[in-house]
Amino acid sequence: MIVYDLSCSEGHRFEGWFGSSSDYDSQRERGLLTCPECGCGEVGKAPMAPAVSAKGNRTEAPRQAGPSGDETKPMIRGELPAEVKQALETLAKAQAKALEKSTWVGDKFADKARSMHYGETDEAPIHGKATKDEAEEMVAEGITVAPLLFPVAPPDELN
DSSP: OEEEEEEETTOOEEEEEESSHHHHHHHHHTTOOOOTTTOOSOEEEOOOOOOOOOOTTOOOOOEEEOTTSOEEEEOOOSOOOHHHHHHHHHHHHHHHHHHHTOEEEETTHHHHHHHHHTTSSOOOOEEEOOOHHHHHHHHHTTOOOOOOSSOOOOGGGOO
């Protein structure tokens, strides 16, 4: 997946997630990109800040191992601002509500999503696990997938 900062001709900025840079180019050429704020179809890449390495004499915040064992971004220290806590709680509730009518399919997510996409089984809301490669392949096939914002425990691992 690749994330671009985009902007419309009205000056609104937003993010766009694409399977590859060629996916972005293809969607733009076909007129599929529109501003989520005003609906304008004149969308292009916005200037992005470059990734600049830290100086060698600086120390880094502690890192936490992610689910696959790799290191993630530094952990936040201290209390989160009240607005951030509120936003996270709202997002967590929205995700939980969306998952109420969704079926856990575990590691079979990619297979089940493809089966529904190609009309082999009836469409239904599902959630489960997929590798990064599986997710990229599904996006390239035109299957709509989205990562969950918060981790979800498989039903058989709940208390």
